Amino acid sequence: MKILAGTAHRDLAERIAGDAGAELGHVEISRFPDGEVFVKIKDNVRGADLFIIQPLSYPPNESLMELLIMIDAAKRASANRITAVLPFYGYARQDRKDQPRVPITAKLVANLLVAAGANRLLTVDLHAQQIQGFFDIPVDHLYASPIIVRHLRAKRNLKNLVVVSPDPGGLKMAYGYARQLEAGLALIGKQRKSSSDVESAYLVGEVQDCDTLIVDDIVSTAGTLSGAAQLLKDSGARSIRAAVTHSLLCEKGVERIRASAIEELITTDSVPQRIQNDGFDLTILSLSELLAEAICRIHKQQSVSCLFRVEE
Known part of the structure; x- marks a missing residue:
């Protein structure tokens, strides 16, 4: 198991990795002079069960492109399985056509993640439950x-x-x-x-x-x-x-x-x-313990249903 993170919420990613008993992998993320995103994964991820943490938060477009490029880099580096960990799934408020000539961006982002090479999604409190159905890959939907x-x-x-x-x-x-x-x-x-x-x-x-x-x-x-x-x-x-x-x-x-x-x-x-x-x-x-436990359970092929319960 290896855990990587983009720049959207580095503090949360470090806490999740720590709670999961793992070290956060090394990734070089920079910008070309015209603003294009450059990503280089410094660690060997060949055959790895890889988790990439990146909420689609401010600025959402930058966060999304970083995530997509990291997934593509991991796929081309022969990672065995890539799980996109999105504590916040952005663009989810546009989940249906409620007026003429508007997009369904929740589905668009789902398509982009799958096309980039994500094999699984882990997220928290989607804006609408039916967004899970926009994916043709497994979705683990946790609740806060x-x-x-x-x-x-x-x-x-x-x-x-x-x-x-x-x-x-x-x-x-x-x-x-x-x-x-x-x-x-x-x-x-x-x-x-x-x-x-x-x-x-x-x-x-x-x-x-x-x-x-x-x-x-x-x-x-x-x-x-x-x-x-x-x-x-x-x-x-x-x-x-x-x-x-x-x-x-x-x-x-x-x-x-x-x-x-x-x-x-x-x-x-x-x-x-x-x-x-x-x-x-x-x-x-903090969601760090919840997401860390989910990551460990997914890696070990265990159920995550227990994470929905409230301890007395």
């Missing part, structure tokens, strides 16, 4: 919920907890959290006005005098979260927290969360944080 649930269970002051889905598409995720936390369930309907502005319209469920937890997979401009938090506050929620797997927060998103009723934003280190969290409570939980 066990890590986040353990964090929430340590909070003894949560009473009458209600898990809230900020849109109908996230109801299955919210139901999973509610079942693990033995909490109630609520749903918010929303109308998206633009890529960064969301209008929360209605609430289905009872949150009066309850601690609430909004769960989602991605936050960027925080329009969905801030709108949902305002609706919960107006409906009498006692406290409001948010748990989001992938934090792609921009400055506008930080301003919105800072001005919102959200007391704590819980997220993971699937992508590096680009902004300061001054003015609100930000908790970052």
Whole structure:
């Protein structure tokens, strides 16, 4: 087994390798004067079970091209099996045609990974479950919920907890959290006005005098979260927290969360944080142990189903 990484999130890759009991392999990644990516794998990977760690985070185009070129280099270096490890699968928000003349980029990225030579995909909390079906190679889809649930269970002051889905598409995720936390369930309907502005319209469920937890997979401009938090506050929620797997927060998103009723934003280190969290409570939980255990189990041909469970 060998583990390599691109430049998108070197810190996470080093933690994953350490937790897996392996050393991170040596890769030279540079740019030609015109910006093209150059990759050279310094270690011998012939016949290796190779794992390449690279979230498709900011800047996503650079991260994607680095990953594709690393996969191609590994394939031409005769690696036995190449597993692309994407803590964050970028371009997943465009997973269907919801208006004329738009792409399905989630499928495009799947095609690119397979064409480059990836034999397997390991990822966390896809934007939509059906993206797994875009691949003709095995996909191991992990969830951050066990890590986040353990964090929430340590909070003894949560009473009458209600898990809230900020849109109908996230109801299955919210139901999973509610079942693990033995909490109630609520749903918010929303109308998206633009890529960064969301209008929360209605609430289905009872949150009066309850601690609430909004769960989602991605936050960027925080329009969905801030709108949902305002609706919960107006409906009498006692406290409001948010748990989001992938934090792609921009400055506008930080301003919105800072001005919102959200007391704590819980997220993971699937992508590096680009902004300061001054003015609100930000908790970052690490995926390194989860991904390291998955890598070791895949290498040993063991089941990864146990990683879906929450330890009591």
